[in-house]
Amino acid sequence: AQSVAQPEDQVNVAEGNPLTVKCTYSVSGNPYLFWYVQYPNRGLQFLLKYITGDNLVKGSYGFEAEFNKSQTSFHLKKPSALVSDSALYFCAVEDNFNKFYFGSGTKLNVKP
């Protein structure tokens, strides 16, 4: 079965430190990969996507993600975290039949 895993329910990081939110997937073919963020009481917002090309993708608010085909991973990263980055982050995968699969979400806590 197709699935997306975000192994950490919560990630805690100090402001100014680098952050990583992990995502691995088990989806056949050559899927397309996305990251979304959900702030409290707000809808999900698109951060970035990987379709093809360079394995390092840059997105909104200084976030980037690295695609690793051999490890079927698409980890979200940011060199220097901000308190305002605290939110719920979702990894999503679109398979070759154009169905979307979302991970369970990772809550990012950035402490001042």
Added chain:
Amino acid sequence: KAGVTQTPRYLIKTRGQQVTLSCSPISGHRSVSWYQQTPGQGLQFLFEYFSETQRNKGNFPGRFSGRQFSNSRSEMNVSTLELGDSALYLCASSLTGYYNEQFFGPGTRLTVL
């Protein structure tokens, strides 16, 4: 441009009733997808409509149905509500639905008593 709007924002229903949720996509977007978000299951894909046709469907029972109108607005219907249907229902629109980022509405919070 106005964002994706969903109505109503909150609903309380009792078991056995039915409910209809509405979604207005961003102007020019022809694809509308619906998701169910629960704390335990995360986001689960319900279905996607494009040009008034259901193009994709997730693994939900037939009690969950939807439709899309010629102006791309979409409705989702849940019949014979169960307690487990309590969730946040999210609508998302995109230009074509394929490989495009989706723009999400604020959701409809459905509580089934």
